[in-house]
Amino acid sequence: MEGKLEAICIIPERYNTDRFGTFSGEIERDADAITTLRKKINTALDEFNVDVGIGSEGSFGPHPFLPLTPADEELVMLIDRKNNFEIGATYLTEETNYTQRIIHTIEELKQFADAVQFPSHALIAKTEEGIVIKKGIDNWHDLLQIATRQDLGRNALCVETDMRAMHNPTRMKAIEKATQLLMDKILTTCPNCDAPGFEVKEKIQGLSCSWCGTPTQLVKSLIRKCWRCQHTVIEEKIEKAPPQYCEVCNP
Numbered sequence: 001m002e003g004k005l006e007a008i009c010i011i012p013e014r015y016n017t018d019r020f021g022t023f024s025g026e027i028e029r030d031a032d033a034i035t036t037l038r039k040k041i042n043t044a045l046d047e048f049n050v051d052v053g054i055g056s057e058g059s060f061g062p063h064p065f066l067p068l069t070p071a072d073e074e075l076v077m078l079i080d081r082k083n084n085f086e087i088g089a090t091y092l093t094e095e096t097n098y099t100q101r102i103i104h105t106i107e108e109l110k111q112f113a114d115a116v117q118f119p120s121h122a123l124i125a126k127t128e129e130g131i132v133i134k135k136g137i138d139n140w141h142d143l144l145q146i147a148t149r150q151d152l153g154r155n156a157l158c159v160e161t162d163m164r165a166m167h168n169p170t171r172m173k174a175i176e177k178a179t180q181l182l183m184d185k186i187l188t189t190c191p192n193c194d195a196p197g198f199e200v201k202e203k204i205q206g207l208s209c210s211w212c213g214t215p216t217q218l219v220k221s222l223i224r225k226c227w228r229c230q231h232t233v234i235e236e237k238i239e240k241a242p243p244q245y246c247e248v249c250n251p
């Protein structure tokens with residue numbers, strides 16, 4: 001990333017991002033992902049006195065299109081306060097181990113841990129009432145010790161996947177994908193003024209059917225617009241829509 005941006009990156013130490021919300025629920029995120037991410041980046045720019053910042057924010061929950069499937073949506077953003085612009089990219093994937101379960105026996109605990117790729121992916125243990133016992137559990141010794149102390153069998157244990165990126169390699173991969181998308185956007189520059197982030201701002205539907213020419217729901221053109229000089233480019237697709245998307249050929 002540093003090379004591509006010709007920039008020197010500083011990773012802020014001791015920057016407490018828990019104040020913007022935690023996955024384990026002690027601090028609820030009080031706004032949507034994009035608002036929270038802007039706040040996280042802008043606060044860091046203030047605290048470390050720099051002009052440009054990149055940050056990420058993940059959201060976990062039910063997949064928006066696939067029923068009964070958990071999803072990870074990663075948002076990454078660059079904010080440049082000197083030139084007054086922001087560029088963001090999102091990556092949505094069902095590749096996540098995000099889940100939780102109430103555990104009653106060691107056998108259940110072992111099954112759960114295996115299913116969520118423990119110990120390469122860390123766990124959080126809570127009481128049944130939701131009080132955090134330990135986060136970032138990354139070895140069997142600690143996990144079994146907690147189960148013993150909690151007197152599993154008499155008491156239940158609530159175990160969930162630790163979604164903090166450094167404890168979750170699957171999430172790390174998703175953030176990497178989102179970051180690649182962001183880099184592609186940043187490095188697409190305006191042909192008129194060379195500003196970074198010459199983004200697609202609008203998609204127009206109506207790609208015509210390859211058999212009968214009727215407009216379909218598929219995208220026929222992309223409109224890119226420069227945030228700085230307003231230069232606009234319309235990219236028309238050359239291909240035609242397959243007939244299965246056509247209301248006439250495939251009603």
Ligand SMILES: [Zn+2]
Nearest residue numbers: 190193226229
């Ligand atoms: Zn421009």
Ligand SMILES: [Zn+2]
Nearest residue numbers: 209212246249
């Ligand atoms: Zn047709």
